[in-house]
Amino acid sequence: MDLQLTKMELIEMLLSTRKASVLNKIKAILEEEQEQLTESDYKIVDVRRANHLQGKSKSYSWDEVRKNISS
Structure with missing residues (x-):
């Protein structure tokens, strides 16, 4: 069974x-x-949250995240 085809059929039925x-x-x-x-x-x-709050991990702005994703 083709999973993508099944999904498309379900979407059509839902619509x-x-x-x-x-x-x-x-x-x-x-x-x-x-x-x-x-x-x-x-x-x-x-x-991970505790490390972030204590400054033990790096955080990124949304702009930095977008740039990292696109590169």
């Missing part, structure tokens, strides 16, 4: 539906399927 109940069900399913952060993930974020 053509007129039932809010269908959209609400699909939204609930997709929200359920999204990955949640684990306790380990939160610990990593906490350590």
